[in-house]
Amino acid sequence: MRDYTDDLCYVKSLHPVDPGVYIVGAGPGDPDLLTIKAQKLLAVADVILFADSLVPEQIIALCRKDAELIRTANQTLEEIMPLMIERVRSHKSVIRLHSGDPSLYSAVHEQMHLLAEAKIPFEVIPGISAFQAAAAKLKVELTVPGLVQTIILTRISGRTEVPVTEELATLAAHQASLCLYLSARHVEDAEAKLREHYPDDTPVAICFRLGWPDEKIRVVPLKQMADCTHQEQLVRTTLYIISPALSPTTGRSRLYHPEHSHLFRSSHS
Structure with missing residues (x-):
């Protein structure tokens, strides 16, 4: 497994207009559940790659009007990665848009590995799962x-x-x-x-x-x-x-119970 320790310059935070790859969580489907950071990136990025079977058109509608949209539902990783790398080397900002959160079942591990190997800067923006x-x-x-x-x-x-x-x-x-x-x-x-x-x-x-x-x-x-x-x-x-x-329950958290004290509140018992 690759150790990213020597590649920190490729995983640091990017400015929204910097050339690089932004691995963005699109959430489950509702455009209103996108993070503010994801919305800002979609509004300015040059290129958007997305699995069209998993990301609704309402989210794609938030992209820059003249952005290059690349649908990847029928493509393999071997086809997708060269596209992202070539666009970044052409000084473009690229969003790899994943449904849900990139940390869950998104095959993002191998993408980050290949981007670091190619010396392509990237950043991950979480999404609602x-x-x-x-x-x-x-x-x-x-x-x-x-x-x-x-x-x-x-x-x-x-x-x-x-x-x-x-x-x-x-x-x-x-x-x-x-x-x-x-x-x-x-x-x-x-x-x-x-x-x-x-x-x-x-x-x-x-x-x-x-x-x-x-x-x-x-x-x-x-x-x-x-x-x-x-x-x-x-x-x-x-x-x-x-x-x-x-199921309907009667459980209660101790956090707000009057008998529970913590750093900011004394017990009322």
């Missing part, structure tokens, strides 16, 4: 005191294998708030593994294309997870949240 947008839509907190305090972000093994130590049944044993990405095509297998540890009536939020005009959110018991997925004909762009936090 689907699990955060889903919790907001559902009006829930995924870490409820006395009920659940851990969030697991994962996927089931498919064409991309998951390490043995991260198999879904192993993670499900924690009974945490589990956010399952990229798994709709294997939903029967996922449901079976989850039911090894979660009660059958554990609520599951099935979230399709969050933030898009055709968004769907269904909350069902775990035992109906696969059936509902098939009834709604969901095969991609679907997030599952399996969590006891989706």
Whole structure:
């Protein structure tokens, strides 16, 4: 694995008009959930590369009117990287626009490796992930005191294998708030593994294309997870949240309790 220690000059913050690559999180789909920094970059960048199947046109509409738009849904990394490198060497600012947050399931690791190897400066701008947008839509907190305090972000093994130590049944044993990405095509297998540890009536939020005009959110018991997925004909762009936090609870945080003291407040007991 490449050590970026010697390449710090290529991962430092860039000025919005500097030639370089900006790896930008587009969020789950709603343009209003873009960070201010992402909006500013889209408004000035010379070139935008984006997976057109995952980034809605409403976000692309925020780009500079004369920006070069390059759709990459049907391209490989071997085709995409030379485009970015050539544009930067032509003194242009380039945005590599990823759905959600670049740190999750975006294949950004290999892109950063190749950019550093080519001595191309780059910066990463985070985005809202689907699990955060889903919790907001559902009006829930995924870490409820006395009920659940851990969030697991994962996927089931498919064409991309998951390490043995991260198999879904192993993670499900924690009974945490589990956010399952990229798994709709294997939903029967996922449901079976989850039911090894979660009660059958554990609520599951099935979230399709969050933030898009055709968004769907269904909350069902775990035992109906696969059936509902098939009834709604969901095969991609679907997030599952399996969590006891989706049930009505009476848990209360100690943070604002009158008997709890901290640096800025004394106990009222």
